[in-house]
Amino acid sequence: xxxxxxxxxxxxxxxxxxxxxxxxxxxxxxxxxxxxxxxxxxxxxxxxxxxxxxxxxxxxxxxxxxxxxxxxxxxxxxxxxxxxxxxxxxxxxxxxxxxxxxxxxxxxxxxxxxxxxxx
Amino acid sequence: xxxxxxxxxxxxxxxxxxxxxxxxxxxxxxxxxxxxxxxxxxxxxxxxxxxxxxxxxxxxxxxxxxxxxxxxxxxxxxxxxxxxxxxxxxxxxxxxxxxxxxxxxxxxxxxxxxxxxxx
Numbered sequence: 414x415x416x417x418x419x420x421x422x423x424x425x426x427x428x429x430x431x432x433x434x435x436x437x438x439x440x441x442x443x444x445x446x447x448x449x450x451x452x453x454x455x456x457x458x459x460x461x462x463x464x465x466x467x468x469x470x471x472x473x474x475x476x477x478x479x480x481x482x483x484x485x486x487x488x489x490x491x492x493x494x495x496x497x498x499x500x501x502x503x504x505x506x507x508x509x510x511x512x513x514x515x516x517x518x519x520x521x522x523x524x525x526x527x528x529x530x531x532x
Numbered sequence: 533x534x535x536x537x538x539x540x541x542x543x544x545x546x547x548x549x550x551x552x553x554x555x556x557x558x559x560x561x562x563x564x565x566x567x568x569x570x571x572x573x574x575x576x577x578x579x580x581x582x583x584x585x586x587x588x589x590x591x592x593x594x595x596x597x598x599x600x601x602x603x604x605x606x607x608x609x610x611x612x613x614x615x616x617x618x619x620x621x622x623x624x625x626x627x628x629x630x631x632x633x634x635x636x637x638x639x640x641x642x643x644x645x646x647x648x649x650x651x
Binding site: 419421422428429430440444479483485486487513516518522523524530 | 536538543551555558563602604609631632636644645
């Protein structure tokens, strides 16, 4: 079974999670049979590890991690692979895949440009 | 004259700026008469202050700062207002406006959800 994790940076304020929850709700609406979790690098709960564990407990064997980052920097190129390396040791029955950062996607770039012009 | 600044966090790797340049190019294509600059909080050049100065030198009197952030955290709620407060002292002839974070915008949320599902 497939599962999706929206991987974000995290921040100190509680409202920070709201956009991630909105993405999660839309993804769940588009693919009701695919469990989708949110996991953060730091500061905001839950951490990525907990989201992986949550999917593992639901029987997920393929996890697609979607970096909710504008561009691949240290967090995506170094921190995320390290976290996934540990997860692979812990959950040898799960295959992990990392999608492109959302900020590298044409439709997202277009929507951001539209916002910059419109507001 | 109006101007736009795409305000990003910044990162250590040079490729990080690419998505910002793509947004900038699209905005410039949509509004050729409105100068649009990129400015970062840290690590990536140019800093926000330099972008504001660039627009000031071009005669811009209204600057719209668009936070290329997923959600308002400390950088948008604390660091950005401090930077703009300093800029207002330095450039009293410029009006500053801060748009919503791109991650709070329906079309951006929808595009990110589409990426999570599609890839």
